[in-house]
Amino acid sequence: MTRRAGRGRRAGARSGGQAALEVLACVPVVLAAALVAWQLTALLWAAVRAEEAVRRAALDASAGAATPVTVTGTMPVPGPLGRGLVVTVRARVWAP
Numbered sequence: 001m002t003r004r005a006g007r008g009r010r011a012g013a014r015s016g017g018q019a020a021l022e023v024l025a026c027v028p029v030v031l032a033a034a035l036v037a038w039q040l041t042a043l044l045w046a047a048v049r050a051e052e053a054v055r056r057a058a059l060d061a062s063a064g065a066a067t068p069v070t071v072t073g074t075m076p077v078p079g080p081l082g083r084g085l086v087v088t089v090r091a092r093v094w095a096p
Contacts, residue, residue: 038081039079042077043077043087045078046087047075049075050073054071054091055091057073058071058091067094068092070090070092072088072089072090073089074089075089
């Protein structure tokens, strides 16, 4: 009976080492996924802010005119990963 218990302990120790190795292998994948998620969040935040600013500018430019007004604007993506990335937004407003 003690032999079976001994074998079970050794097998458990081996699988514990394998689990630790799998965790170490997954850490870079999890970090890469977190960076991608962070970049997408920054990109979406910049897009929403640019859309709000362009729509506001288009409404101000139309000032109740009967003709449609098109305004284009850009906003840089914030953060260290967004260096050089720019969001371009175009809004067309017609306020009768």
